[in-house]
Amino acid sequence: MRSMITDWYQYRALFRLLTLTLLAILPIRYLHAATVDSTFTIANTANREFALDLAFDGTNFLVGLQGDAVANNSMVAQLVSPSGTLVGSLITTGHFGVVPSVGFDGTNYLMVWQDCGEPCNNDLFGMFVSPAGSNVGLPFNISGAIEEIGGLASDGSDYLIVYFKEVNPSTGDSKVYGRLVSTGGTVGAEITISAGFGDFGVNNVAFDGTNYLVVWVDDNNDTEVRGRFVSSTGTPGTEFSINSSSFHSDNLVTVVFDGTNYLVVWEDQVGGFPDGEWDLVAQRLDTSGNAVGGVIPVSTAVGSQHFPAVAFDGNSFLVTWTDMRNDLNGDFICDGDEGTCLDIRGQFLSQSGDLLGLEFAINEGPGNQFASPVSFGGSKYLIVWASGDTFDGAVGDVFGATISGSIFLDGFESGNTATWSSTVP
Numbered sequence: 001m002r003s004m005i006t007d008w009y010q011y012r013a014l015f016r017l018l019t020l021t022l023l024a025i026l027p028i029r030y031l032h033a034a035t036v037d038s039t040f041t042i043a044n045t046a047n048r049e050f051a052l053d054l055a056f057d058g059t060n061f062l063v064g065l066q067g068d069a070v071a072n073n074s075m076v077a078q079l080v081s082p083s084g085t086l087v088g089s090l091i092t093t094g095h096f097g098v099v100p101s102v103g104f105d106g107t108n109y110l111m112v113w114q115d116c117g118e119p120c121n122n123d124l125f126g127m128f129v130s131p132a133g134s135n136v137g138l139p140f141n142i143s144g145a146i147e148e149i150g151g152l153a154s155d156g157s158d159y160l161i162v163y164f165k166e167v168n169p170s171t172g173d174s175k176v177y178g179r180l181v182s183t184g185g186t187v188g189a190e191i192t193i194s195a196g197f198g199d200f201g202v203n204n205v206a207f208d209g210t211n212y213l214v215v216w217v218d219d220n221n222d223t224e225v226r227g228r229f230v231s232s233t234g235t236p237g238t239e240f241s242i243n244s245s246s247f248h249s250d251n252l253v254t255v256v257f258d259g260t261n262y263l264v265v266w267e268d269q270v271g272g273f274p275d276g277e278w279d280l281v282a283q284r285l286d287t288s289g290n291a292v293g294g295v296i297p298v299s300t301a302v303g304s305q306h307f308p309a310v311a312f313d314g315n316s317f318l319v320t321w322t323d324m325r326n327d328l329n330g331d332f333i334c335d336g337d338e339g340t341c342l343d344i345r346g347q348f349l350s351q352s353g354d355l356l357g358l359e360f361a362i363n364e365g366p367g368n369q370f371a372s373p374v375s376f377g378g379s380k381y382l383i384v385w386a387s388g389d390t391f392d393g394a395v396g397d398v399f400g401a402t403i404s405g406s407i408f409l410d411g412f413e414s415g416n417t418a419t420w421s422s423t424v425p
Contacts, residue, residue, distance in 0.1 A: 034348065035404045036362055040084045042384065043076075043398040045069040050386045051398045053151070053203060054080075055104040056377030057131040060087050062109045063384055064100035065398060068092070075100055075113050075125075079133050082378025084402050088133040095125060095139050098148070101203070105154040105183045108136050112152060112161055121145055124163055126181065142187050147174055150201040151254075153212055155232045158182050160212045162193065162205045173197040173219050178205075180234045193228055195239050196220060200250055203309065203373070206257040207232075208287050215242065215255045215264050222250035225266050227289060240289045243281075248273045251306060258312045258351055261285060261292050265308045265319055270300075277330075278304035280321055284353050296353050299345070301325055309383075313376040316356060317349040318403065320372040320383055334368050342368040344385050346403070362401060363387075370396075380404055 042063055043049035049067035061080045068074040073096045079087035093111070100113035108128045115125040124143040128136035142161060150162035159181045164174040176194035181187050197219035205214045211229040218224040224244045229237035242264055243249070253266035262285040269276045280299040284292040299305045303325030310319045323345040324330060326338055334341035344363040348356035362383055363369050374383045381403040388396040 034346075034360060036360070037084060037380075037402045037404075039363060039365070039399050039401050041397065042078055042080065042086065042400050043067065043090075045397075048072045048388075048396040049398045050099050050371075050396055051373060051384045052099045052371055053101040053373050054375045054382065054384055055102045055109060056375050056382075057104050057109065058377070059131060061375055061377060061382050062091075062102055062104070062111075062129060063398070063400070064102040064111050064113075065090075066097070066099040066113075067396075071096060073097060073116055075111070075115075077102070077109075077111055077129060079131075080382060080400060082380045082382070082402065084382075084400065091129055091133055091135065093127050093135070093139050095127075097125065101149050101151055103152040103154050103159055105159065106156050107183060110152065110154070110159055110181070110183075112142065112149060114146060114149060115141075122147075124149070124161070126161070126185075128183075128185065137185060140185055140187075142181060143177075143179060143190065146177075147199075150176065150214070150216070151203040151205045153205045153207045154183075155207050155209075155212075156183075158188075158232065160205055160207075160214075160230060160234075162201065162214050164199050164201075164216075168197070174199045175219075176201070176214065176216050178214065178230065178234075188234060191230065191234050191236060193230065193236055194226070198226065200252055201254070202252045202307075203254045206255045206262060208257045208262070210287070211237070213255060213257070213262055213285070213289075215253050215266075217249050217251070217253055217266070219250075222248050225249055225253055225264065225283075227255075227264070227285070229289065242283055242285065242289075242291075243295065245295075248276075251278065252308065254308055254310055256310045256312050256317065258317070259314075260351075261287070263310060263312070263317055263349070263353075265298060265310050267306060267308065277302075278306060280305045280308050280319065282310075282319070282349070282353070293353050296349065296355070298347055298349070298355075299323075299359055301359065303327065304330060305345075307371050309372050309374045311374045311376045311381060312351075313381065316351060318346055318374060318376070318381050319349065320344060320346045320362060320374045322370050322372060322385075332368070340364045340366060342370055344369045344372045344383065346372075346374075346383070362403070363399070 198216040247268035
């Protein structure tokens with residue numbers, strides 16, 4: 001018996017040594033699995049609701065919303081737990097406007113929006129919200145009339161709020177501006193961020209611990225993605241080019257920081273302007289603005305991919321988007337012969353920029369699913385989207401789903417799981 005046990009241990013040791021040797025010289029093959037949990041309702045009234053941003057406070061998410069039972073353009077918000085449960089009642093501002101952006105500073109949320117009060121003046125307004133869901137002070141004016149919000153990020157003491165303003169009415173060209181707003185509500189002077197024309201950013205600012213990075217699309221030739229660092233005191237650095245391919249890029253660009261590098265994601269119109277399809281591509285940047293690796297093809301599927309959003313979970317990125325492969329004529333309208341029409345899909349990327357497996361469906365329900373802001377917290381991603389006839393202004397409700405990501409060596413998951421294989425050198 002002792003001899004048999006000794007032999008077994010020797011064989012096991014030899015097998016482990018052989019396995020480690022093979023892993024050292026061969027590519028590692030693994031399964032990367034993402035569980036898409038059940039869809040739940042965030043906002044559903046007889047009016048139209050819409051969402052473009054959310055943030056996490058360490059316990060819950062705050063989803064910024066346009067629309068409630070009162071009006072299509074009420075500025076409101078809803079707390080949501082990482083398990084997909086609504087926390088408390090709808091938070092109201094008493095103001096009306098265009099879809100709000102949301103940030104968290106470590107103590108409170110700041111929700112900002114393009115205001116449409118009486119009269120509708122398009123001023124930029126903001127209001128602080130506590131993690132308990134209560135209003136902290138009254139809504140306050142941040143800037144005069146703007147064209148649209150780009151995004152906001154916080155360094156813990158201040159927020160940098162980025163927005164666009166039209167500066168050439170004859171051509172419609174815009175420039176990128178920003179303001180620092182303290183966590184106490186003090187509004188700083190306006191900062192000119194783009195030297196030339198710039199537009200087309202959503203959640204287009206991130207903070208790396210020292211500086212903010214703002215990204216946008218050049219609004220002159222509409223083909224170049226550009227960026228500029230802004231210090232925590234509001235001083236802009238040198239503007240630089242992120243990507244200057246010949247493809248039209250005049251749609252949304254977004255950015256996230258992973259603790260070491262930035263990931264910038266945008267849309268390129270491949271196949272020629274104006275009829276080419278739109279693909280999603282990305283570029284990693286270091287904290288000096290230098291490219292890290294090459295351009296990453298996030299999604300080049302048939303049909304167009306629009307409105308990218310991105311979040312980081314500490315190990316990998318999740319990019320989400322509005323997918324149009326089932327909108328056969330590309331008109332954003334759900335025609336009778338188009339099946340699921342517009343859908344929400346996603347793709348995981350490693351921190352080094354490799355695609356982790358195949359893209360996957362997040363929601364392919366009937367009708368149009370549109371825009372998919374995403375944030376990570378509480379060990380899960382929360383993805384939010386609007387569902388319904390989102391372009392006619394009449395019908396649209398807001399839904400969400402959570403996603404868990406994990407990596408398994410030599411494993412497999414079944415059930416309600418999107419599972420795929422990838423090979424990493």
